[in-house]
Amino acid sequence: MQKTRYYSRKLWVWVMLMGLLAFAAIGVSQLVEMFISDELAKSLGGGSADRLLNIIASAMLSVTIFSITVMVSVYQSSSTQWTPRIHRLIMLDRTTQNTLAVFIGAYVYSLLGILLRELGIYTDDHAFVLFWMTVLVLIVIVVSLVRWVLHLQGFGQLIDITRQIEDTTRDQFKERLSQPCLGARPFVDDRPDNTRAISSWESGYIQHIYPEAMNAAAKEHNVDLYLADNIGSFVFLDAPILHVHQRGDDLDWDSLCEQVRVSLIIGDLRTYDQDPRFGLIVMGEVGSKAMSPGVNDPGTAIDVITRIGRILSYYKDETEVTPEEVLEHFYVRPLDPADLLRDGFGALSRDAASTLEVQQRLQQTLSGLMQHPDKGLSAAAKDFAVKELERATQALVFEPDREALRASAHKAVGGD
Structure with missing residues (x-):
């Protein structure tokens, strides 16, 4: 679940999903076309769909470049005027990500439509569904444009940035407190004496922990895991990052260390x-x-x-x-x-x-x-x-x- 949410905040994930959706829209329009009567299919010529596809192809490329330019300008001005740490928060802005994904997805859809028309897969007598599917794509584009324009009215302004930081921090704060200590037991007393340390495999910040996976690994190997530092702490190479209290006699140390490395992310920057x-x-x-x-x-x-x-x-x-x-x-x-x-x-x-x-x-x-x-x-x-x-x-x-x-x-x- 946490891995899904982690990747859902990446811009490239949304762009890829919209691109796949463009392929799916073309495929669905072909399937629906099979159930359309010849009389209805011939009521609209292929030229109508061609004009709409050409408009989308030319417009989306320009709009996407413009949107990216705006994003880069906001990133640079915010980083220079306030703090570079804001840059990564603005990159997680959901409205911006969705808008760019829609624009790129619409561009991919139009290119596929034009390509299929040129290959003769969509003939003039079977472009009825393609036309109306393109109209639907245009509606989605218009809605996204309106949302984007409204969003740009405050995008990058100080009041918008501070509100965005507050909302993100408050949400993370509430989430942390809804699952105290990430759902683990609180580490308040000294750890047991007979523990063995798992050393950090690289220098960097503790960015993310998958507590369920960590607990499952500890349960599988019959041990208790004590996190030496909290999320956001900087750890040096070979410094203790986890302390292992062994309950049983047999322990596959290499397997445990490998599972821990998968469940704990270390990076060069702190994240929200x-x-x-x-x-x-x-x-x-x-x-x-x-x-x-x-x-x-x-x-x-x-x-x-x-x-x-x-x-x-x-x-x-x-x-x-x-x-x-x-x-x-x-x-x-x-x-x-x-x-x-x-x-x-x-x-x-x-x-x-x-x-x-x-x-x-x-x-x-x-x-x-x-x-x-x-x-x-x-x-x-x-x-x-x-x-x-x-x-x-x-x-x-x-x-x-x-x-x-x-x-x-x-x-x-x-x-x-």
Whole structure:
């Protein structure tokens, strides 16, 4: 299931599916043509279908090139203006992927139709179904064009980008908390003493884990697997990545290692999938870049702080939530609320230490998180607020600004 979702986010997968759909549409039109009466089949000449196919073939090539140009421009401007990590999120935009896939699929359909007409497979007396199938393709193209134009009105704009990051991070955050520790047992205590480490087979970030496959491998070999680092962590070559606690006497170590390598993906870049912390980092980078001298946009930093606060409000202690089906042989470390706060607010609060309005909003947001029912997040928010208050009071040079921040922070830290 997770592998299916992983590949469903790839642009080339959607393009390939639309291309196959174009082949299927041509094949279906041929089959339907067999059931059309001669009188009805001859009611439309082949020239009508030829004109439509030529229009699609010429238009789709131009529209596809234009759309790709727009995508590249948005990627470059967003990466330059805000953070390069946004680039990969925009690439996952479903509307963009669907639109490009439809355009390329329609182009393939028109080329196939023209080719079959030239080969004489579709004669003038048997082009009735081809004509109406082409009309249906045109309708799909028009609908996709309208959606694409509406999408371009906000595509690549800052408000659209921050909303997209927030939505993606929130979805990953909710998904992670709906299956605490990826459905595995929480790894909170020290691992057993008699464990054997599986070393990393390459240097890179832990991008994706298939927990069901990992648990199945552990069950097959009668072992328990302890994930040394969480998703998004960087591991070095030959560093311990999993600790194996052997339950039985016999163990096929090579087979276990091979199954683990298939179930754990290591890459050179962090991804948003299964990694809500990465989304928080990217959100914080946007706010941090907004506070750079070249941008100087406190409003964006304030907006980012609010969005991060909304995301963190969904936090639940993974050790206190029991998933519907626990993977008994696999252990994963739960998310640490202190890490989440540092990922989201760390760089932003440091770069905006001398900006009163941003620091006040940060204290207000942390104050709200202090009221969270989870004691771990509440305590972590209070500690973070105290540290950031000290940093900001040292950075602010105007005494009335320091007094204003102390006044707002006094309420945020509960009078301590």
